[in-house]
């Protein structure tokens with residue numbers, strides 16, 4: 590059972606330490622806010638919110654296809670952990686630092702805030718096989734996206750569409766959206782401009798080229814992602830699946846026209862995602878360094 594006041598007596602300055610460090614990192618590079626938010630998602634969807642994603646084992650999660658050359662922000666988390674260890678030795682888990690840093694990142698980029706339940710503990714293992722099976726892919730169909738989220742703490746289709754709104758910030762590599770540029774449900778002007786940085790032919794020189802997930806406001810946490818979907822400007826195949834004559838079209842329309850509805854649904858769904866199978870009590874450990882087990 591997680592609680593928002595978990596560190597109030599054991600480490601009263603933990604929350605402010607995380608917030609200052611996240612604000613500094615985002616001020617230096619806005620995209621870091623996106624990267625930190627994604628780290629929490631890729632943690633929670635793989636064996637729960639247990640900081641398993643932070644272990645830099647040679648054959649661990651970080652080296653699986655969805656994460657390799659893709660996840661970033663580990664240095665920021667390591668730095669926060671070092672500061673907090675100096676204040677309160679072996680008290681605050683890496684899993685909780687990730688959850689709070691994700692929230693503070695959203696706030697730093699202009700998005701909603703919410704109260705983060707705390708008391709997660711850290712895994713002693715990485716789970717690479719689950720990263721391959723449990724993280725949704727950019728090639729996923731709507732049905733697959735709905736199933737992948739339902740499988741995690743029963744996140745429902747509205748939660749799934751709200752959480753996908755995280756793609757209002759951050760960047761994606763050409764390899765993740767190249768095939769979508771040739772599909773029929775993408776705005777042709779938008780596709781043509783993306784072909785400039787991501788030509789149809791697979792090539793080592795263009796595979797890692799970046800495009801913003803939200804073509805309108807890439808560094809602001811707003812609801813523009815949904816308006817983009819209405820005009821067929823979703824970057825990933827999986828983004829446009831949310832508005833492609835299917836069962837979630839009306840949720841997208843609602844979030845596009847009602848920013849408060851999106852903010853509230855996103856905050857609710859982030860708390861739900863943060864509750865996926867946490868280790869509590871005496872399970873797991875409080876790591877001394879987030880990148881390795883004690």
Ligand code: HEM
Nearest residue numbers: 623624627630659725726727752755759760761762765827
């Ligand atoms: C719905 C299923 C989802 C799929 C298929 C998906 C897929 C992807 C892909 C392929 C990328 C680009 C990775 C790269 O090119 O290296 C990406 C980036 C990103 N994703 Fe998702 N994602 C999903 C849901 C989410 C959720 C639930 C969140 C957070 C709540 C999230 C947050 C982000 C962020 C912030 C970025 C940009 C990261 C950066 O710029 O460093 N995504 N996602």
Ligand SMILES: [Ca+2]
Nearest residue numbers: 632635637641
């Ligand atoms: Ca995990």
Ligand SMILES: [Ca+2]
Nearest residue numbers: 757803806809
């Ligand atoms: Ca945006």
